[in-house]
Amino acid sequence: MARVGPGAGEVTGTGTMDTQTQQLMRRVPSVDAILKEPELEGLAVQYGRKPVADAVREAVATIRQELLAQPPWRGRPALASRGHPGLACPDEGIGDLVAPSNRGHELAPAQAGDTHDTQGQDALATDEAEIRDRIVTGAKEQIEAVMRPFYRRAVNATGIILHTGLGRAVLPAAALAQIQQTLGSYSLLQVDRQTGKRSRRDERIEWLLQRLTGAEAATVVNNNAAATAIVLNTVAKGKEVIVSRGQLVEIGGSFRLPDVMAFSGARLVEVGTTNKTHPRDYENAFTENTAAILRVHPSNYKIQGFSAEVPLDEMAAIAHRHNLVMIDDVGAGALLDFSQFGFEPEPMLADSIRQGADLVTCSADKLIGASQGGLVLGRKSLIEAVRKNQFARIVRVGKLTLAVLEATLKLFLDESLALREVPTLRMLRRSAAEIREHAERLAAQIREKDVAAAVATTSGFSEMGSGSLPAQNLATTLVAITPQRIGVDVLAQRLRRHETPVFARIQNDQVLLDPRTLRDGDDEIVIQAVAAALAASE
Template identity: 40%
Template sequence: MKRELLRQLPSVDKLLLDARVQFLIDRYSHAAVVGIVRGELEAARGEILAGSDVPSQECLTDRVERRVRGSWEPSPRHVINATGVILHTNLGRAPLSRDAVAAMQAVGGYVNLEFDLATGARGSRHEHLNGVLRQLTGAESSLVVNNNAAAVLLALTSMAREREVIVARSQAVEIGGGFRVPDVLRQSGARLVEVGTTNRTYIRDYAAAITPETAAILRVHPSNFRIVGFTHEPALGGLAQLAAARGILLIDDLGSGCMFETEQFGLAHEPTVQESVEGGVDLVCFSSDKLLGGPQGGIILGRTSLIQAVGAHPLFRAVRADKTAIAALGATLMHYLRGEALTKVPVWRMIALTADEASARVENWRQRLGNLGEPKATSSTIGGGSLPGQILPTVALALGPTLPAGGRDNGALTVNELSSRLRQQSPAVVGRIERDQLLLDPRTVAEDEDEALLQSVQRALA
């Protein structure tokens, strides 16, 4: 009986004649695709012997296509983020501005990364961004590395190795992906001294913990959670005065790198880079790919003497930023310098989008899709470990709970099936499922992605 079922499987040659498989052979390689075809047929034989039904030729072709694309398609690839989460960590955090992308392309060849064109002598990669960061933040000097965790690690390693660093117990946090502040401190060679309680810490707690072995106070902004209720933490100015009076450093792990007053968008106050610099912090560390809206990177600001000492540490070479990140970050910072960040930096353009503007785009989508779905009032979030608990009112296109689908006997497609199909499109589309509906939030979809989004939805429903 099972032998008869096995005979129903198409041959290798028959699968190779399929138009989709022929396309894969032309795009990649005959030998490699043949190997995957044989592998999928062998897997199907095993499934049949284990009691499964005979897969159709279309099903086998789908499997071959997924295997080939999964193995050799360029990755990562373009994804349309329709989740409404602006700084989606799993989707690459901040989308870059057009100027930032162009700047990265412009430095694809040889550049004056560490070469002084005026003198012909060796230059410094620090200098490319030092001027604009000084102008924007008021800090004397700066250093750029490949992410904020590296910035904090480098600052602690260079300034506090084999000495004590004081941290409030409420700030000994996990920053995501299992990485914890105590672990970063341990890796730096510094010794952690926790003070205060989970919900209340005072200046006197810090003062009592300072010893001749103390190198610094580390303040960590809890950017991915909030403690509310019976709480207290010292003002930044008070910590700066204490550190200066006792001859130790104040290091501020600011996290999100915000340079705007977030209250103007109906959000809670997010500490800004300028506030830390003006507050007397010795070294300020923050991400460049969160609320700053640039490429992945970490920025350290501080007095020139301290920045020079940090940059001279051997660890800096292991974590320094490359030419493309420096170029993209420079273009992003220029948006702030020219006063155009709210319109040119995608993160801030998304934050500034109103619910009425989102509703108008959803209505346009519905008309283009034959009045498919319905507008639904919902909320977007910032994400990326920034402004936890803060929401932005929006209107999303709600699809489901079932949808019409071509090529289906019952003509119906569930939202989970549609979500899966959308993720397989080119470009892939990622939405969010809420109460048996798939929501597509225009806040995180660039306007020049609308056409591609609608085409992906139409193909997924075909």
């Protein structure tokens, strides 16, 4: 019988590596040798040699650590399928990086009467190829995981049309085409074709907004918070701005209007109460240091019941009687009447201009359906002052934003075209019958996969999201999934971790899918993701 003890091959108390482990370690290929594998050579051409080499080094290091951690060779598994923790990528959903063909592969334990040396030699003879395969597989999966786009496609099955976490508005096809054309080459960004001299990069956006809203002038910055800040800094730095207490909003990320005002250099003067503000509250707040009145549309909350606010045209009249600037922050920014979708009337940019606002600000990526941006419209002299503000350089937008915004705004020159081509508006226009038929079809296709869950349809509500049209919902039909072997939280997480992430809602111990926000091609992804998530072991 084989002797067990120092000299028999195990690690001694002094930390000496056992002989068989030393022999096995010598069979771990070098980084250079692994890089010559055809699969990795191809990846090196695609992604560059350095990131591929880094992935190989991590894979080699992980294998060495596994071998060193093994107990004496007799009866131990050859590279047990524990994955490559050292190769984990900070991208949710990558999961175990061990190739499926290698999972669960173990050497049979030594039988009674086997000699330690014979078992070890047999294992050493068969493991060199496996070690190489494991390194190649680990490196390949690591580099592909690292190089896979983080900002990539996801499926929005939540029914939240403007989902901030999922990128808010889906861009129109016209905007995508203009991105391809404009950013794939040099472009007319800030040059006059007639003179060859430098021009304003917002000229085209101004032209479109003038026609869409009736404003004298307009410009664009990188978001509505920046638009509000630069407007206040331009007209009221070091001076007072009057605001109703009921409009001191907090937007996403804990950014509060009083903080934005403080950053701009304007001094906040609160008037009225949370639920009621009257004209006299504004009249009584004026001092010789007052520069403007600011109205903030409560786009992300709603005060109902015993409440009152001063209409914009009346506020503007008060401001102009005192030679003050009337600023209207409309938030979500509507270019058409949203009551046609069943919502309560939302302030339209053209209405704000018509009712006397001197400066109007709003987001471009909410109800307009473009990419992130902040629009500033109003009197020409004030817009020129905003452009000359040194802060304008800090919040200036680039050619990507301008290209998307131009293409999207052009669609609104004909409302019927916007309703047909802007995805945000198309989702709002979907009929109850269309959504119900979609939900029933999707539920039936999921049931055909023989999943371990009850799948049915139920009535529910979609919402606008991103602080737009608060406390207002649209009736919809949902696909309701009640898993039988796993919890709803586990199912929802597995859907998010799918190769193309699928985001759903959880309510009443069910995972809910809303067809309203599903795009072309999303159904197949959802069906595959649900089937895979429910088929996986607990």
